[in-house]
Every structure is written in structure tokens, then in C-alpha cells.
Amino acid sequence: MVDVTERAKQLREVAYYPGCALEGSGNGYDVSTRAIAHNLGLKLRDVKDWNCCGAMEVKNIDPKIQTYLSSRVLSQAVNATRNNVVMAPCNGCYHNLKKAEYDLAHDQNSRDVVEKISAKAGHKTYEAGQAETIHALDWIKETIGEEGLRERTKGKLAGLKIANYYGCMYVRPRHIFPEKDQGPGSESTSKPHFMDDLLAAAGAENVEFPLKTACCGGAHTLSDSDMSTKLVLNILQAAEANGAEVIATECPTCHSGLEMHQIRAEKRFGKKTNVRILYFTQLLGLALGIGPRKLGIHTNISESIPFLVEKGLT
Amino acid sequence: MPIHEKSLIRPENITTHDDLVIEGVDVSGHWSTFIETRVIADYNEAMEEEIAALPGGENIHRCWQCGSCTNSCTVHAIEPRFNPRYWIYLIRTGMESELLRDKDLIWQCVSCNKCTYACPRDVVPEGVMKATAHWLEMKGHVPESPSMIFDKIFTEQIVEHGRIEDTKVLMQFLKRTNQPLMQDWLKQIVMNIAARLPVKWGLKSAWSFVFHPRTRGWKKAGAALQDYIIEVEQHHKAALGAGTSNAASNDNPPQRKLHAAE
Incomplete structure (x- = not known):
């Protein structure tokens, strides 16, 4: 067992891999992650010359292309910090780096392909175990923790009803997340709770939400839009039925999927929902007293500023 | 769909005759319904092996139904005909014509991995769905699915630049699938955010649209990936060429070439 305080100290400086979505449509996630890091005194060292992790698309051409892409990101992250920990807030990136790590540790064929492409590309082959990938949730939970957030936020989110939505890539498939499902204190793949814990520590009221790990149809958001709209509508309606005012997200694909299909559901199926959609980092930022513009809340498609003003959160 | 709600006889196999007399007995009309007998003889024994040779399909033999x-x-809950268990059964038993009834559904798998999470035999059904969708396209049974077009555009951009630019992927996808660039819901989204976004943000996205974000020093990696893609595609084709399928048509060659970084 690693000493918890020692680990917390180590993680105060991590390599940061934003990924393509956070530079584009999910920019609010990037801005708010950096803003809370600054506020909390945590250091983010950007991974140099990173590339796309392969997202959900590349594996359908061939899964090993994704393994290579993610392994290159990991090789860029090695030595970016002393502890070789890379933090990826995007669920897709996080999932792919974890998957590459697992495949490289367990599958000779993956190792051979990655070695071959890396040699041609002219860089050192990444070897399993050289870096550790964590999610933004792990990062806040392990460095600041619930106690730290309680002290810093003084329950600022009190009275805010939140449905925490984790999505698919953070928990499935189970085998690529060996640190999850390890009993008390660890994350659960069937009922994840890290986001619930952090937001509750900031004073929010988490509503009962059975669709925490339901799928938003993000992979087919454009190629099979009606399917995605139906899946998103399920999530939005379930959140509202359970009294949520806000859905907290931790993935740019889920986030923009919920936002886009909330509008599309109204246009196409005449089903209007009013629940607002915010990144959990934006909510934590508000709890820490950071202004909504500094958290990129105005760049979200889902309009939530008037609501936040009404709640006295800005 | 629960099995007891399922009609076990397909409507096209049920017939009634308006005017039919058999051995002096008038059997016209609905009182005497005939069921067409069906004998399955067109097994494609190579199908399982071929799908297992495509990425994702490797573990199909482990399935115990x-x-x-x-x-x-996820998809089954919305589209009851989407049935991975049944399709795996059909593939393993070589019932190709039966599988082809659902050929336009299989690509709809959203890769949520709930099946992989639930599977007690590590079949990775999600992978099998992708492999089957590939197989259908490569055999010419179905045109390239919108999902495959999207995946290709995405991969092309990565091979070329190392990174993705959202707007460009969106525009190229709508163009290649012959859809209007301004969908009504997209218009609504643009209008929603345009009103409250600072000019700086607009300039920034215009900038990244024109000057595609790219990874420094990507050229060699991109070329290496392109080589690898060509190699695996030849490998996949060879794996399918080895089998015999009665439906493989040469007039409709699978369009699987990635034309990036040329």
C-alpha cells in the first residue's frame, strides 16, 4: 500500500494530456481543469507534441493503430514529470491510454506492432509500466480529496441538485482498469462514485441516478443521429425525473452529445428538457469561487449562466 | 423482444389461397392457412473463420449463447431486432442468409462495451459486431455504413496531421454522406452559442479550421501508420479471399482504401 499522503504529494505535479476534443468542442473542460489546478496550487505539465489517442473511431479500421497512437502519447508523457503520471480528463483519452497500457502488458502481438511502427516513426517504443494514466477525477480525489474540498468550498454548492453522469469509457471494459473495484476507497465500475463524492464535498445534493454509466451514443452522434438522440433523451429525462437541475459530466464526447441532442430531441421529437449540462470541473470551479467565464461556462452549448446567477453561484 | 412475443413463423412463409381445391376439399380462404416448409441448405461454413480473422472477431468461438x-x-433496448447473441449463433452455424436479413442493423453498435462487461466468456461481442460489420462491407453485402465513412475521415485526419479538428470532421462527414451542411438542429446550436461567445473564441475556431491543428514532427509517424494500414487491409482481404462465399461479388469491390497522406 502506497502512503496516501506521499502519493497526494507526488500527484501535485502531473503530465497533462488534454487531447483533441479539449482543444476543440470540449474547450470548456480544458479551461476549467486548468483554472481549478491553478486555484488549488496543482501543477499541470503539458505533454509535448502530443497526438490523438485514436478516439473511438480508429479502432474500427484496426485496433492496433489505436494502441500505437496511445503508446506514442504515453512515450511523450514519460519524463514529462518526475513521477511519470499522466492525467487525461477526457474519458476517451483516459480509456485508450489505459487500454494501450493493458494490451502492451498482456499481448505480444500488440507489442510487436507498436515496436515496428515506433521504429519507423523514429522514436523510442513505449513499454508497459513506464507511465501511469489517471483521470481528472482520480487527480482531484487523491490530491485535494473530499476533506480538502470541504474546507476550501465551505459547501458553496448547497441546494444544487446534481445527476452525475460518468458514461461508458470511464468504467468499461473492467479489465483495463485494474485499480477499480478494489474495495472501500477505490472506484466502482458498476456504480462509480468519485464525481458524486467530490461534488457532495462541495455541498451539492446528488440525486439518485440509475443511468450513471448508460451510453449517450457518442460513437454515432453524426452517423446514426436518431439513435443518439433517443439514448440522450433517456438520460436527460431520467435526470429530470429524479429532480436533477444539473447533469455533471466528465467526458467531452458525452458532454457535447448531451448538449447537442438535447436541442435535437426538441427539434426532431418535440421533447423538451431543461436540465443544464456542466463539466464537473466547472462545478468545482464555481464552488471554489472562480468566475463562470474563467471556467468557460459561456462556451457550453447548454445555457446555464442565468440559472447559476439565480442560485447565487456566480 | 421476449421470445413468447415473437412470431415464430415469418409472415412471408404463411400463405392462404383464394381458390384452391385439394382432393375434392375446398381449402380456399383463411380457415386453412398454409405454412411454407423451409429447408436450410445454404450454409456458409467459412463465415465464422472469416469473421474471426477480422479485428474484434477473434474470440467468437468462445460463445456459449x-x-x-x-x-x-444499449441498442437492443431501442431496436429489438438488434440481437448480438442471435447473430453470433448464426455466424457460428454458418446461416448466412439468415444473418443477411439483419445486414443493415449490425453497424449500429455504439461500442458502449456493456456486452463485453457482461460476457462471462470474454467473447468481446462489441468486437464481433465490428468484425461482422466489416465482413458485410468487404463482401459487398452492404454499402459502406455512415459509421465506417466517419471512422475513415477521422483516421485520415490523424494519419495526415496527428490530431483531429472537430469542425472539419463534421463538415467532411456531411459532405461525403451527401447531407446538407446546415442541419436545422446544427443551426440552432450555432445560434445558441453565437450570441454569447466572445469574438476571440470565433476567431480561434476559424483559425484552427483553416490551419489544421497538427502534431509537430508527425510526418514519419503518419507515413508509418499509412504503411501499416495498407498492410492490414491486404491481410484482411487475404483472410476473406481464402474463404468461399456465394454472395461475394466482384462488381462491387469493397471501398476500403484510406486516401490520406498521399
Whole structure:
């Protein structure tokens, strides 16, 4: 067992891999992650010359292309910090780096392909175990923790009803997340709770939400839009039925999927929902007293500023 | 769909005759319904092996038909005909014509991995769905699915630049699938955010649209990936060429070339 305080100290400086979505449509996630890091005194060292992790698309051409892409990101992250920990807030990136790590540790064929492409590309082959990938949730939970957030936020989110939505890539498939499902204190793949814990520590009221790990149809958001709209509508309606005012997200694909299909559901199926959609980092930022513009809340498609003003959160 | 709600005889196999007399007995009309007998003889024994040779399909032989995949399936809940357990059964038994009835559904798998999470035999049904969708396209049974077009555009951009630019992927996708660039819901989204976004943000996205974000020093990696893609595609084709399928048509060659970084 690693000493918890020692680990917390180590993680105060991590390599940061934003990924393509956070530079584009999910920019609010990037801005708010950096803003809370600054506020909390945590250091983010950007991974140099990173590339796309392969997202959900590349594996359908061939899964090993994704393994290579993610392994290159990991090789860029090695030595970016002393502890070789890379933090990826995007669920897709996080999932792919974890998957590459697992495949490289367990599958000779993956190792051979990655070695071959890396040699041609002219860089050192990444070897399993050289870096550790964590999610933004792990990062806040392990460095600041619930106690730290309680002290810093003084329950600022009190009275805010939140449905925490984790999505698919953070928990499935189970085998690529060996640190999850390890009993008390660890994350659960069937009922994840890290986001619930952090937001509750900031004073929010988490509503009962059975669709925490339901799928938003993000992979087919454009190629099979009606399917995605139906899946998103399920999530939005379930959140509202359970009294949520806000859905907290931790993935740019889920986030923009919920936002886009909330509008599309109204246009196409005449089903209007009013629940607002915010990144959990934006909510934590508000709890820490950071202004909504500094958290990129105005760049979200889902309009939530008037609501936040009404709640006295800005 | 629960099995007891399922009609076990397909409507096209049920016939009634307006005017039919058999051995002096008038059997016209609905009182005497005939069921067409069906004998399955067109097995494609190579199908399982071919699908197993495509990425994702490797573990199909492990399936013992428990149905956990279909039970947990995201798409099945919305489209009851989407049935991974049944399709795996058809593939393993070589019932190609039966599988082809659902050929336009299989690509709809959203890769949520609930099946892989639930599967007690590590079949990775999600992978099998992707491999089957590939197989259908490569054999010319179906045109390239919108999902495959999207995946290709995405991969092309990565091979070329190392990174993705959202707007460009969106525009190229709508163009290649012959859809209007301004969908009504997209218009609504643009209008929603345009009003409250600072000019700086607009300039920034215009900038990244014109000057595609790219990874420094990507050229060699991109070329290496392109080589690898060509190699695996030849490998996949060879794996399918080895089998015999009665439906493989040469007039309709699978369009699987990635034309990036040329």
C-alpha cells in the first residue's frame, strides 16, 4: 500500500494530456481543469507534441493503430514529470491510454506492432509500466480529496441538485482498469462514485441516478443521429425525473452529445428538457469561487449562466 | 423482444389461397392457412473463420449463447431486432442468409462495451459486431455504413496531421454522406452559442479550421501508420479471399482504401 499522503504529494505535479476534443468542442473542460489546478496550487505539465489517442473511431479500421497512437502519447508523457503520471480528463483519452497500457502488458502481438511502427516513426517504443494514466477525477480525489474540498468550498454548492453522469469509457471494459473495484476507497465500475463524492464535498445534493454509466451514443452522434438522440433523451429525462437541475459530466464526447441532442430531441421529437449540462470541473470551479467565464461556462452549448446567477453561484 | 412475443413463423412463409381445391376439399380462404416448409441448405461454413480473422472477431468461438450481451445491449433496448447473441449463433452455424436479413442493423453498435462487461466468456461481442460489420462491407453485402465513412475521415485526419479538428470532421462527414451542411438542429446550436461567445473564441475556431491543428514532427509517424494500414487491409482481404462465399461479388469491390497522406 502506497502512503496516501506521499502519493497526494507526488500527484501535485502531473503530465497533462488534454487531447483533441479539449482543444476543440470540449474547450470548456480544458479551461476549467486548468483554472481549478491553478486555484488549488496543482501543477499541470503539458505533454509535448502530443497526438490523438485514436478516439473511438480508429479502432474500427484496426485496433492496433489505436494502441500505437496511445503508446506514442504515453512515450511523450514519460519524463514529462518526475513521477511519470499522466492525467487525461477526457474519458476517451483516459480509456485508450489505459487500454494501450493493458494490451502492451498482456499481448505480444500488440507489442510487436507498436515496436515496428515506433521504429519507423523514429522514436523510442513505449513499454508497459513506464507511465501511469489517471483521470481528472482520480487527480482531484487523491490530491485535494473530499476533506480538502470541504474546507476550501465551505459547501458553496448547497441546494444544487446534481445527476452525475460518468458514461461508458470511464468504467468499461473492467479489465483495463485494474485499480477499480478494489474495495472501500477505490472506484466502482458498476456504480462509480468519485464525481458524486467530490461534488457532495462541495455541498451539492446528488440525486439518485440509475443511468450513471448508460451510453449517450457518442460513437454515432453524426452517423446514426436518431439513435443518439433517443439514448440522450433517456438520460436527460431520467435526470429530470429524479429532480436533477444539473447533469455533471466528465467526458467531452458525452458532454457535447448531451448538449447537442438535447436541442435535437426538441427539434426532431418535440421533447423538451431543461436540465443544464456542466463539466464537473466547472462545478468545482464555481464552488471554489472562480468566475463562470474563467471556467468557460459561456462556451457550453447548454445555457446555464442565468440559472447559476439565480442560485447565487456566480 | 421476449421470445413468447415473437412470431415464430415469418409472415412471408404463411400463405392462404383464394381458390384452391385439394382432393375434392375446398381449402380456399383463411380457415386453412398454409405454412411454407423451409429447408436450410445454404450454409456458409467459412463465415465464422472469416469473421474471426477480422479485428474484434477473434474470440467468437468462445460463445456459449447465454444471451448476456443482448440482455445488456444499449441498442437492443431501442431496436429489438438488434440481437448480438442471435447473430453470433448464426455466424457460428454458418446461416448466412439468415444473418443477411439483419445486414443493415449490425453497424449500429455504439461500442458502449456493456456486452463485453457482461460476457462471462470474454467473447468481446462489441468486437464481433465490428468484425461482422466489416465482413458485410468487404463482401459487398452492404454499402459502406455512415459509421465506417466517419471512422475513415477521422483516421485520415490523424494519419495526415496527428490530431483531429472537430469542425472539419463534421463538415467532411456531411459532405461525403451527401447531407446538407446546415442541419436545422446544427443551426440552432450555432445560434445558441453565437450570441454569447466572445469574438476571440470565433476567431480561434476559424483559425484552427483553416490551419489544421497538427502534431509537430508527425510526418514519419503518419507515413508509418499509412504503411501499416495498407498492410492490414491486404491481410484482411487475404483472410476473406481464402474463404468461399456465394454472395461475394466482384462488381462491387469493397471501398476500403484510406486516401490520406498521399
